[in-house]
Amino acid sequence: MKKRVSGIGALVLVLGLVVMTNGCSLFGDKFVAIGKKLFDYRCADCHGESGKGDGFNAKNLDFEPRDLTDSEERVLGDLTNEEIFNTLSRNIKDEDASVVPFMPTFKNTLAEAEIWAIIAYVRTLHPNNAPKIELTPEMKRKRPRFPRIRKVDIDPEIMKSKEHIENGQSLFEETYGCLTCHNIGGEGGRIGPKLDRAGFRSNADWLYRWIKNPQAIEPRTKMPNLGLTDEDAMDVVAYLKTLQAPRGPDLPAK
Ligand code: HEC
Ligand code: HEC
Incomplete structure (x- = not known):
């Protein structure tokens, strides 16, 4: 829950x-x-x-x-x-x-x-001498907002390109740390859903919008907006689309 x-x-x-x-x-x-x-x-x-x-x-x-x-x-x-x-x-x-x-x-x-x-x-969790933090008028109180993505141009060449897919995997696992919350093939975190079958579940267009700005789709989601650049987001989508593990007894049900 x-x-x-x-x-x-x-x-x-x-x-x-x-x-x-x-x-x-x-x-x-x-x-x-x-x-x-x-x-x-x-x-x-x-x-x-x-x-x-x-x-x-x-x-x-x-x-x-x-x-x-x-x-x-x-x-x-x-x-x-x-x-x-x-x-x-x-x-x-x-x-x-x-x-x-x-x-x-x-x-x-x-x-x-x-x-x-x-x-x-x-600061209440450990001993420290840091100055007490109080709300000041300079602190921005609004959450950051980003322009709505109206049209996503999914380039089929990028989706098929080995180079882009590999780059997407390394962005996913290392640069942006997506694996700390998501599990693929039994590896990774469990805060978000397993992504073994992400390639079947969602179309590329939706995936792109989601990872660029999850709060625009589900305002209260626990998934943070990690600030992916447009190019990085496209490569991550190319990688996610390759995740098409068979539904099998060895994969725990979602
Ligand atoms: C997905 C897991 C995860 C979440 C969620 C997470 N952290 Fe962390 N956090 C880590 C890990 C792993 C490290 C250790 C990284 C390292 O040492 O390189 C860390 C390190 C830190 C550090 C130490 C930084 C330093 O300079 O050594 C602080 C402070 C911290 N987290 C605070 C938070 C706060 C506050 C939140 C929530 C707003 C949060 N973290 C959410 C995993 C997480
Ligand atoms: C702090 C944990 C966290 C991190 C980091 C994170 N996610 Fe998520 N993600 C979630 C959660 C939680 C959901 C479930 C969405 C919801 O309903 O709130 C989710 C949902 C998703 C979904 C939709 C899955 C589905 O079946 O609906 C995709 C795809 C996804 N994340 C990809 C990514 C990618 C790519 C990254 C890295 C750029 C990433 N996530 C980083 C927590 C995280």
Whole structure:
């Protein structure tokens, strides 16, 4: 069962309260509470509800999700608020983004203020001397929005090209870390559905629209918008279309 969260609704409510009462102390705790809700929905599958790195999906990953409580070594405690923000809100294709290769970015999915709320909550999980995070007027409160994709030109040559398909596979497995949430041939995460038969299930046009901007199709989906370029999205679609595993007894039913 999918859990739904209405973090933005809660945020709007709190903003209203703050404007009405101008009460900052009340507000501080609410900001953390919003962060916790968002964390439970967006992060806990991997990092665990306690933040210890023991979410249900952790055992499916080659990389251990960071223990955000610093129970064994001090890592988070040494990061600045801005460093954590930059991790959660990075461009996957930036060079220094590979510091955290197998963790999604939330830059294109969550509002800046929501990311700060998550960090305010994460700061309660480990000892640190970082400045307290409070909502400021500069933080953007709207989630990012992208122009609707009206027409998708699927090039049949790209769909057949070995080179593009292989590139799509490497983008899927490595660059964008799709495999940390999706399982193919028994490998990978379990947050999203298995994609062994994605090539049968969906047409190329739909796949392209979905991976470019899942929130445009299903606003509350847990799948983040990972910021795929047009070319990368096309190659990933070419790869996904090759996934046509037979329905067999060895494949657990979806
Ligand atoms: C699909 C699994 C997954 C999800 C979802 C996920 N993470 Fe991570 N996260 C990881 C992994 C794996 C690492 C370790 C990466 C590494 O060490 O290179 C990590 C590392 C981190 C780090 C340490 C970064 C550093 O500089 O060492 C922070 C902070 C973090 N995650 C916070 C979050 C927050 C907050 C969320 C939710 C908004 C989240 N993560 C969602 C898998 C995930
Ligand atoms: C944080 C986890 C996460 C990451 C990372 C992720 N996905 Fe997803 N994906 C999901 C979830 C959850 C769904 C189910 C959609 C829903 O109903 O909300 C999904 C759905 C899909 C579907 C539709 C499957 C179907 O049968 O309906 C495709 C295709 C897909 N993802 C491809 C990708 C690709 C390609 C990437 C990398 C660019 C990716 N996903 C990254 C979580 C993730």
